[in-house]
Amino acid sequence: SNAVEMTIHMDGHSLEMTSFRNKLSRTEYVGAGTISDEIRFDLNGKEITGTNGGWSFVRQEEHKLAQGVVQLDLTVRNEQVEVTKHYLAYPGVGLIREWMTVRNISAQVLQLADPAFLRARVLSAGADGWDLYYMTGGGPYNGSQLLKKEVIGQGYKHEFDSHANGETASYTAYTVYLPLIVLQHPASNEGMVVGWDYRGHWTARTGNYG
Numbered sequence: 570s571n572a573v574e575m576t577i578h579m580d581g582h583s584l585e586m587t588s589f590r591n592k593l594s595r596t597e598y599v600g601a602g603t604i605s606d607e608i609r610f611d612l613n614g615k616e617i618t619g620t621n622g623g624w625s626f627v628r629q630e631e632h633k634l635a636q637g638v639v640q641l642d643l644t645v646r647n648e649q650v651e652v653t654k655h656y657l658a659y660p661g662v663g664l665i666r667e668w669m670t671v672r673n674i675s676a677q678v679l680q681l682a683d684p685a686f687l688r689a690r691v692l693s694a695g696a697d698g699w700d701l702y703y704m705t706g707g708g709p710y711n712g713s714q715l716l717k718k719e720v721i722g723q724g725y726k727h728e729f730d731s732h733a734n735g736e737t738a739s740y741t742a743y744t745v746y747l748p749l750i751v752l753q754h755p756a757s758n759e760g761m762v763v764g765w766d767y768r769g770h771w772t773a774r775t776g777n778y779g
Contacts, residue, residue, distance in 0.1 A: 572663030577607060577643065577654075579626055584608055584619040584645055584654075589691060591663070594759050598691040608645075608652055609685035610671065618688075623647045636660075649675045686765060692752070696721040699760075701775060702751040703729065708744035721752075726776035750775060 576588035586605040589598045599605065606619035624645040632640040637660040644653040651674050657666040669686060673679050692699060699721045705713050719727065733745045750773060753760035765771070 570658040570663060570665065571661050573665065575656075575665055577656075579624070579645070582622070582624050584622075584624055584643075586689065589689065591759060593663075594757065596757075596759060598761070600690075600692075603690045605690045606688045607654055608669070609688050611682040612649065613680050617650075624652075627651065646674060649673070649677075649679060650681075686767075687763065689763075691761070692721075696723075696725065698754055698756055700753050700755065701725075701727070702753065704747040704749055706731075706743050706745045706747055714747070721776070724777055726774075726778065729773040729775070731771045748773075 572591070572593055574588070574590045574592055575586060576590075578585055578587045584607045586607055587599065590596065591598070604620060608617065608619040608622060608624075610617055622645075624647055627644040627646050629644070630642045632642070634640055634657075639658045639660075641656045641658075642653055643656070644651060646652065651672045653670040653672075655668050655670065659665075667686070669684065671681060671684070701719045701721055703717055703719075705715045705717065707714055719725070729746045729750070731743070731745055731748075748765045748767065748771070750763045751760060752762075
């Protein structure tokens with residue numbers, strides 16, 4: 570888009586995000602040599618990612634939609650499944666929307682579990698000076714829908730679980746946490762926002778998980 574640029578690279582049989590850049594400040598959020606898998610799910614009990622799936626390129630299609638929106642559909646496959654990553658880039662704003670379609674192309678019944686729509690390794694060169702904001706969920710308990718801040722330091726980890734132990738026994742996708750995470754660098758007044766639209770049980774890991 571006019572404000573951000575994301576680079577997806579297929580190297581051999583791997584599909585990775587190699588760059589995510591703020592075009593206005595010229596800040597690169599992905600460190601050199603950092604791998605961000607564009608695909609991740611469990612297939613028949615085995616973890617399949619953008620780097621271990623044995624992917625072959627099938628096609629890429631670009632579509633110009635209303636109001637200047639550009640859609641990219643990137644399709645890869647292995648012996649069992651065909652995966653299409655969909656990206657929408659919105660003009661004038663730093664917004665990229667993405668989702669994934671998985672199709673069984675084998676002659677067998679496959680069990681797919683724990684799909685991840687986003688695996689982005691950013692700020693690997695250092696997260697000093699960055700803060701993380703999140704919001705508690707909309708459940709009927711004291712402290713719901715509050716904006717909270719955490720300072721990101723070395724070794725920072727936080728796993729957000731929509732079914733974490735809260736003060737309510739009735740869980741929905743938005744009971745404990747709202748599906749929104751914000752990274753901000755106050756000194757430069759820039760940052761990133763991640764949101765998702767999913768009504769089932771979800772988890773989101775932020776921080777250094779190796």
